[in-house]
Amino acid sequence: MDLGAADLERYARQLILPEIRGRGQKRLKAASVLVVGAGGLGCPAAFYLAAAGVGRIGIADDDRVQVSNLHRQILYTTADAGLPKAEAARARLLALNPGLMIEMHAVRFAADNARELSARYDFIVDGADNFATKFLINDACYFTGKPFSHAGAVGLSGQTMTVDPGRSPCLRCLFLGPPEEGVAPSCAEAGILGPVVGLIGAVQALEALKVLAGFGEPLLGRLFTFDAVTMKTRLVRVPRNPECPLCGARPTITRIAASTAPACRDGAAAP
Amino acid sequence: MRLIVNGEERELSGNFSVAGLLEHCGVKAPRVAVELNFTIVPRSEYPTTSLREGDEIEIVSFVGGG
Numbered sequence: 001m002d003l004g005a006a007d008l009e010r011y012a013r014q015l016i017l018p019e020i021r022g023r024g025q026k027r028l029k030a031a032s033v034l035v036v037g038a039g040g041l042g043c044p045a046a047f048y049l050a051a052a053g054v055g056r057i058g059i060a061d062d063d064r065v066q067v068s069n070l071h072r073q074i075l076y077t078t079a080d081a082g083l084p085k086a087e088a089a090r091a092r093l094l095a096l097n098p099g100l101m102i103e104m105h106a107v108r109f110a111a112d113n114a115r116e117l118s119a120r121y122d123f124i125v126d127g128a129d130n131f132a133t134k135f136l137i138n139d140a141c142y143f144t145g146k147p148f149s150h151a152g153a154v155g156l157s158g159q160t161m162t163v164d165p166g167r168s169p170c171l172r173c174l175f176l177g178p179p180e181e182g183v184a185p186s187c188a189e190a191g192i193l194g195p196v197v198g199l200i201g202a203v204q205a206l207e208a209l210k211v212l213a214g215f216g217e218p219l220l221g222r223l224f225t226f227d228a229v230t231m232k233t234r235l236v237r238v239p240r241n242p243e244c245p246l247c248g249a250r251p252t253i254t255r256i257a258a259s260t261a262p263a264c265r266d267g268a269a270a271p
Numbered sequence: 272m273r274l275i276v277n278g279e280e281r282e283l284s285g286n287f288s289v290a291g292l293l294e295h296c297g298v299k300a301p302r303v304a305v306e307l308n309f310t311i312v313p314r315s316e317y318p319t320t321s322l323r324e325g326d327e328i329e330i331v332s333f334v335g336g337g
Contacts, residue, residue, distance in 0.1 A: 041337040131335045152334030159334045174311070175333045179302040192336060223331065232278070236306055236331055243315060 001030040001055070006099070011053055024213035025053060031212040032056035034121035036109045036137055038089045039063075040072040040197030041151050041204060042127025047075060048205035049125075050093040050100055054212065057093065058121055060105040061085040072194035109133055111258040114140035123208045124148035127201065131178035132259040138163065138171040140256050142246055147211050149204040149219075155190040156228040158200035161219050161238065162207045166247060168220035173241035173248075178259050196228050275327040290317040292328065304331040 003011075003025055014020045020028075033054050035042045038061040049057055065073070065080040065088050073085075080088040086104040093102045107113060109128065118124050118140045126137045126148060134150060141148045142165040150171050151160035163170050203224065210216040223236040245252045274281050276296070283295070289312050293300050305312045306329040312320050322328070 037337055039337055127337050129337045131333070134335065134337075152336055154334055154336035157334065159331075174304045174331075176301055176314070179333050179335065180299070190336075197337070225331070234329070236304070236311065236329065237309065238304070238311055239313075241313065243313070 001026050003029065007053065010097075014052065019215035020213060024215065027213050028053045028209065029055045031123070032058070032121045033123045033125060033208055033212070034058040034060060034105075034117060035125045035127055036060045036117075036133065037127035037129055038073070038075065038085045039069070039127055039129050040192060040194070041153060041201040042125065043073045043075040043089070044198045044201035045125045045127060045149075045205040045208070046089060046093060047096070048202060049208060050097045050102070052205070052209055053097065054100070054208070056101040056103065056121075058103040058105055058117070059086045059089045059093075060107065060109045060117060061089070062106055062108040072192060072197050074194070074198070109136065111136060111256055114256050115144055118146050118148075119144045121146065123211055125204050125208060126150045127204070135171060135178050135259050136256070139246060139253060141165050142170060143256055149207045151200050151204050153197045153200045154192060156193060156196055157226060158196055159223055159225040160200050160203050160207070161221075161223040162211065164211075164218075164220055169238045169240045170244065170247050172246045172253075173244040174223065174238050176245060193228065196226075199226060199228075272322065272324055274322060274325075277329055287322045288318055289320045289322065289328075292322060293317065293330070296330070298330055302333060305329070306331060 011025055015025055031054050033049050035046045038059050063085050065076045065083050065085055067081050075089045075092045084106050086106040090102045090104050114136055124141055124146055126134055128134050145165055147164045149162050207218050210218045221238050223238055225234045242249050272283050289305050308327050
């Protein structure tokens with residue numbers, strides 16, 4: 001996909017990077033990303049991906065913008081309250097970069113549409129606000145062979161890992177399945193600060209750009225963890241787990257199915 | 272036995288396996304990952320992996336929000 005004069009002007013500062021140049025920018029222009037959940041993680045991730053010139057971006061979210069989202073979900077303005085997030089996000093991303101194709105999916109990413117949705121994109125960003133969807137993304141990406149960025153953030157900490165299914169450890173290699181009810185807090189219970197999800201969401205966008213443009217070392221087999229209180233970061237080395245129920249030697253998960261674990265959604269405000 | 276658990280020094284009396292430490296800390300094993308001296312311990316080896324003086328253990332929890 002060729003770059004025009006407008007592209008050369010808009011992306012001038014990233015085009016001079018040896019890691020990007022014209023070759024990487026053309027790859028980004030031809031690439032597509034699905035952002036599942038346009039919340040605290042999905043907003044900054046989608047914003048940076050659109051800014052960087054990823055040609056086609058899908059937004060899957062069935063929520064509406066609430067005033068309590070605005071301290072961290074940076075795609076939305078106060079005037080967007082009440083609008084479907086997919087619609088408000090699309091308008092904001094097109095205002096930033098009108099040349100892109102932004103696709104609205106005002107549906108919940110669920111077992112019955114996970115395969116179809118993920119199959120249509122080159123890379124998936126997990127911006128989901130609940131455990132079950134995070135594992136569903138993991139499973140759907142395994143069965144469709146799509147690389148994805150997993151992430152979670154709650155309170156003042158967050159973590160993220162990139163997965164190239166079948167070639168790098170998956171979420172289930174590390175954690176077998178979603179935590180039980182009440183074990184891990186939701187954003188509604190524990191709270192969340194905008195820059196914490198902002199930082200992790202920005203890392204997710206960076207990971208997508210690395211995989212799509214083909215540079216650097218993505219967080220494959222490495223879980224990046226961040227604690228805002230102490231500013232400690234860690235890279236936990238994650239090996240593939242031969243006993244993984246999904247990508248191990250004797251898988252017990254052989255199709256995309258809804259997790260039985262409860263979601264951490266609070267109903268009132270999506271984290 | 273002196274251990275470093277999630278960056279904090281802990282003094283424990285007696286011998287512990289990874290499984291024993293999780294139980295001692297009140298952590299449910301299936302929902303966390305355990306890093307021992309910067310290497311993830313396979314889940315099946317929790318009961319047989321003995322902890323030694325000075326070991327650094329990181330209990331990594333699943334973070335779910337977004």
